[in-house]
Amino acid sequence: MTQTGLSIAVIGGGIGGLAAALSLRQAGFGVQLYEQAAALGAIGAGIQISPNGARILHRLGIAAALAPHGVRPVAVHQRRWDDGRTLQRAPLGDAVEAAFGAPYYHFHRADLIAALAGALPADSLRTGHRLVDAVDKGDRVEARFDNGTRITADILIGADGIHSRVREVLFGAEKPRFTGCVAYRGLVPAERLAQLDLEVTANNWMGPAGHLVHYFVSGGRLVNFVAVREADSWTRESWTDRAETGEALRLFEGWHPQVRAIIGAVDETFKWALFDRDPLPRWSAGRIALLGDACHPMLPFMAQGAVQSIEDGAALAACLAQSGGDAPAALTRYEALRKPRATRLQEMSRHNKIRFHLPDGSRQQERDALLQSSGDRSLAAIGWLYAHDAGALGEQAA
Structure with missing residues (x-):
């Protein structure tokens, strides 16, 4: 150097x-x-790293350190909240890596931070x-x-x-603004959910006033979930407030049994308010x-x-x-x-x-029809995001 x-x-x-x-x-x-x-710690749990980030991580020389921990989902699967009907399924996995030259990863934040910190000389960190x-x-x-x-x-x-x-x-x-959303997060040992036969996908269940995302992390040993529900008010912005599992289950009453099984299998859950800020x-x-x-x-x-x-x-x-x-x-x-x-x-x-939280009705039906027909997560449509190389300054920033 x-x-x-x-x-x-x-x-x-x-x-x-x-x-x-x-x-x-x-x-x-x-x-x-x-x-x-x-x-160094890791507030939060799961994190998704798309190819536009993964190519930089690999260029930094930490691909081998990431390999045991990263999960490479085969698809992103968007589903309806109550009956589980597929609204959209788009490729990730090999298709994305072939198209963009870098993988799509799911990590536990602690694993990613450890890999990054391990590549930094000890005398460079205070x-x-x-x-x-x-x-x-x-x-x-x-x-x-x-x-x-x-x-x-x-x-x-x-x-x-x-x-x-x-x-x-x-x-x-x-002066951040409360968005009206509270998120609940948790990690579940994968063996507890074996009966669900979960795919290695990024799952997004969309419903009235809420949605839930779940995917595997830590080399497939854990299932990470984030469940978001709309709320009237909040005063704290923290990732570390504990919540009762029963509280999250009550907020997802009537949702698909798979959603409730994932929430119900967690030992502890945390909640945080989502605040928005203008650019x-x-x-x-x-x-x-x-x-x-x-x-x-x-x-x-x-x-x-x-x-x-x-x-x-x-x-x-x-x-x-x-x-x-x-x-x-x-x-x-x-x-x-x-x-x-x-x-x-x-x-x-x-x-x-x-878009994720539309109540059932005409606008939700229009959204669902668009998801099923538009291909807005196709490789061609997502290329502006995934193909970008931030280290190549000749590229357009947008």
């Missing part, structure tokens, strides 16, 4: 921050990653560092952490998630820029949140590698390339919240 001379501080040790640190190191930059937690402040001095950035540490870097990247301190430093406090006018200022959920948080209805953060890191590294040392210009270019695509996916995710 050739050292370019630029030093980069990445704030946040989630999927986006780790992937960005690896992409930047691969491009030859000196990188230090700072995580506020005492150890845990127990909560950012307090960052100041752009024109020729450098100075940052201060709550443990008293002070650092200086040529560039600072905020990959510190939906509650980003870096975003607050740059643009002030945000930011800007992602960067001078030598400081944002990445991933810090700048484009999106509802989980396109399964692209983590993938887009991985794309961000690859594009950022490529922009900086071509910058000739002009860091602010590189960050401006990164934002210009990435923002249209991320905003498009934010808007599509927001639209799917409505």
